[in-house]
Amino acid sequence: MMLNSDTMELDLPPTHSETESGFSDCGSGAGPDGAGPGGAGGGPARVLEPGEPGRRDLAHLSREERRRRRRATAKYRTAHATRERIRVEAFNLAFAELRKLLPTLPPDKKLSKIEILRLAICYISYLNHVLDV
Numbered sequence: 001m002m003l004n005s006d007t008m009e010l011d012l013p014p015t016h017s018e019t020e021s022g023f024s025d026c027g028s029g030a031g032p033d034g035a036g037p038g039g040a041g042g043g044p045a046r047v048l049e050p051g052e053p054g055r056r057d058l059a060h061l062s063r064e065e066r067r068r069r070r071r072a073t074a075k076y077r078t079a080h081a082t083r084e085r086i087r088v089e090a091f092n093l094a095f096a097e098l099r100k101l102l103p104t105l106p107p108d109k110k111l112s113k114i115e116i117l118r119l120a121i122c123y124i125s126y127l128n129h130v131l132d133v
Contacts, residue, residue: 098116
């Protein structure tokens, strides 16, 4: 962007029309004719979140930068947190099922995950020894 010395206004790149302001990418969704993305009367435009780039802003970014910006949205973070919670619950359930198969004294003794894994290794080794004899 360059300043024009005659009018002291910004010379916009050719992709912008003279009727658009510099804030047209801020999520209004309206073009020069006032119609939203669905045309005239096509329903409400999607409102961009603060910090969410407009589509035109993404064109010049690298794949990694586009991915980083997409992951910064609240919707993505919420979905990611939900997926992670489900993964951790499944992980804990698998440890609980493995724990039920291992003999300990007392039987209801609380074991950490690393203790469960070590005990499972020892128990499998013991069972292999029993089968070999």
